[in-house]
Amino acid sequence: MKLVIIKYNAGNIQSVLYALERIGATAVVTDDIGEIAAADKVIFPGVGEASTAMAYLKERNLDRVITGLQQPVLGICLGMQLMCRFSEENHTSCLGIFDEDVKAFTASAASTIKIPQIGWNNIFDLKTPLFKGVNENSYCYFVHGYYAALGAHTIAATEYGIKYSSALHRDNFYGTQFHPEKSAGVGEQILKNFIEL
């Protein structure tokens, strides 16, 4: 099986590669359009800022490549947010794979949350085989200041001030807001599940 990690101007790509190695999978990190299109599975990771990342993808035609993929695709963190329709982070039009919009966390009188959310939070209302063998309310590692709202494509929810989508799914596309590559055993199970889809 050929597993490809999309290379672009976002951080944390090596961590995904190493996490796959730990579960016995090998992947290629590339921005080569042909290689991405020919892969059996594609991972679209990322830590960074939405508008800069989108500009980079468009410049290299990777935006159209990603939306046209037919094989299973897993977006992680910023990768998942870029697969949504729109992000409030510098008012960025994204890939539009998921209908959900990405909004900024805001502190209010009712919830004095710290922003960004950094740390381990639980995921619930789990759907799809991506979460096979993963218990409801398992903890995953999150680092983010923006979130995807709940919607028709939500397959996991998390609460931080409000309830939001911690994972999304449409057709062959999956996305997680948390970092499976940094989420200990739970994250490794989710990565294995993705590889076995």
Add this chain to the structure above:
Amino acid sequence: MLTKRIIPCLDIKDGRTVKGVNFENIRDAGDPVELGALYAAQGADELVFLDITATNERRKTLSELVNKIAHHINIPFTVGGGIASVEDVRVLLQNGADKISVNTSAFKNPGLIKELALEFGSQCVVLAIDTKKEIDGNWYVYLNGGRIKTDRLCFDWAKEAVELGAGEILLTSMNNDGTKQGFALDITRQLSMNLPVPVIASGGAGTMEHFADVFEQSGADAALAASIFHFKEIGIPELKTFLAQKGIAIRL
């Protein structure tokens, strides 16, 4: 619910884990990769690796170590010690560090925090502060691993750093560090209640109650300790169970 984090800290010298008391009397405490992996397996929520090596080979040794850690450890980790430039940080992040911490270099050049936040995002910029309460009752910033006193108040510096883009504060009380008498609740509380970013309390952990105190009484988002974990005085699983039984949000 977002949980409180337990963070073992590994001080690294020439590639080995060491532990000093009150910033002095260094003792060997094992291989950092093995120890880090063990803590991760036991339920540590994050790790901090602080390099205190002072040789010319430091940069290369550290990036190699970070790469090895990133291959073996499945939880997030922060790397600190002697980081002074955007380039230093780029190398560490490319080798798999999730966050970096800056201390003296950021104090001397606060613009560094802004540069790092713009280049890599606030989420990976941790400001470490070593602070000491003086006879006048105020907490002052100390530099160079606690050897040099400044006239700057800890809270003022933390606030400025957050405004510049620091995404988290790692606060070490020099009065408490190595004493095992508990964390510095007052200064930790002042920072965690008045700053919009998470605060990691460090220095003074001796018992499981001390962790409960720092979460319940000072609002810390995370608590860091070293020797009590290295010398197996407190086990991470038993600590986390204890805190959960106290009703504190903990990942078990």
